[in-house]
Amino acid sequence: MMSEQKPVRVRFAPSPTGHLHLGGARTALYDFLLARQTGGQFILRIEDTDRKRYVAGAEEEICAGLRWLGLEYDEGPDVGGPCGPYRQSERKEIHQEYAQRLVKEGHAYYCFCSPERLSKVREEQQRQKLNPRYDGTCRNLAPSEALRRVNEGEPYTVRFRTPKDGVTRTTDLLRGEIAVDNSSLDDIILVKSDGYAVYHLAATVDDHLMQITHVIRGSEWLSTLPVHALIHRAFGWDEPVWVHLSVFLKPSGKGKMSKREAADLAKDGYSIFIKDFEALGYLPEAVNNWIALMGWSYDDRTEFFSMYDLIEKFNLEKLTPSPAAINFTKLDHFNGLHIRALQPGDLARRIKPYYQREGYVTDDDTLLKIAPIVQEHIVTLDEVVEKAGFFFKDSVVPVAEDLVAKGLTARQSAEIARKAYHLLSQFSEMKADVIEPPMRKLVEELGLTAGQVFGILRVAVTGQKVSPPLFESMEIVGRERVLARIQRAINLLEAMG
């Protein structure tokens, strides 16, 4: 659905320094929604100019994570596009060219201070309880002198000539005007001595060259927003719309999640890393629905959103800057909702890998029959193995004590099982709607409760005290295996005395 809004160009610009996490995924989701809604483009740009923090494989994980979530990007390192390359390390010369332009126009300068000197300056400032910042030694070098030293091969960085006086004002869509005294800003490095641009320059230049209309990112970048605005202005470029999203807090709502806490989540079957969600049994639809509402709401009431709904309803106006606590109970809730919203055939296809990874040999017909009867009962897809693994087993091994019905002895329970066996064996097929009425009649004749009689059969046939609906389950397990399993239960009960 196309809105009235002009087509946007938005980018998700992760650094390949670790796993794609919920915060990044939410940014990418909002980018994607806005692009689809307005008929614009969603771009993936890999910000890998910090070569020391580069993690091999991280880029692939980001791409795979976005695809799993269904956030297909229109331009990116592995799909190309008109504004490439989309990996910043491959744009080194472009960034240098723009840095030269700033130097030429007096907005930046070469700095020859050694790291040793800089750290001495910093220590001294710390000793004096001053904010650490560059002391300006090279700021006023004559341009000809600086150029001579560059040409002689002296190592250098390029620094931004931040205005010393006045106030820089810019606007964040969620927070309104952001103003900062220029005197509090540092002459940040734009190009490092290894020739790579730092994030601030690379992102600004690339946002301009890629014609980005809205910069959506985490609020950790709010503090450097004035510097980004100044760099845009130094080039004479218009700024994009700035959107800094709310932060995610740990489930307790107290503070951000530490690396250790994030790793500990696995013990409870949770994670903040997108790569883990599939194995944990979550649907991408549910994850998208969940993170969409961590920082945005539609009408404070509606909670179920398909991707289609999100594309239609998402709007920047309803974003909130308030922090959101990561609530995994909510994720489970959404996962259940989205599982129930699937077509059974779709659910059958999605549960298959969970059986297979546990070594079960499945067949598609059976999966199709299982899907509708587990649909109401699972919260995560992996639960099918525990709750409905018995369908694919040759035999089950119940705990003998579990076969004894409430209020009855083992001997009495065996007698009931024998009667049920006798009744069921008269049918050539185990059709749920055919066998259920006579089985209920048997319960009545025995003067017992359905819970007592069917409880024995449930444990016998499924090996579990809790299972999907009994008669539907028996139909899927099939006559031969049902009878064999009840026979085994009779034997176990008889052996108990």
Ligand code: GLU
């Ligand atoms: N590379 C930055 C990050 O990973 C991107 C910030 C931005 O979107 O400008 O956080």
